[in-house]
Ligand SMILES: [Ca+2]
């Protein structure tokens with residue numbers, strides 16, 4: 603399947619937990635993905651947790667970064683900030699749900 607821009611969050615932020623069928627994503631599924639990425643289970647995804655997930659999908663991250671003419675590092679910061687709507691350095695389940703609703 604060719605990735606399109608609307609699938610980017612799931613190809614990068616959520617890949618591994620998920621494969622396609624964005625129309626079927628429910629809030630509870632997004633919460634489940636959030637829980638999986640929140641490895642220390644404090645209720646937030648911080649940048650290091652995001653990076654751990656992102657770095658495990660490096661081939662996809664590289665191609666997404668290349669499409670945007672960004673370095674991998676720039677792309678990861680941009681991608682994290684996109685989800686972190688209030689810029690407090692932590693992604694809440696609600697921020698992830700809002701992002702999915704916005705981008706899908
Ligand atoms: Ca956490």
Ligand SMILES: [Ca+2]
Nearest residue numbers: 686688690692
């Ligand atoms: Ca936040």
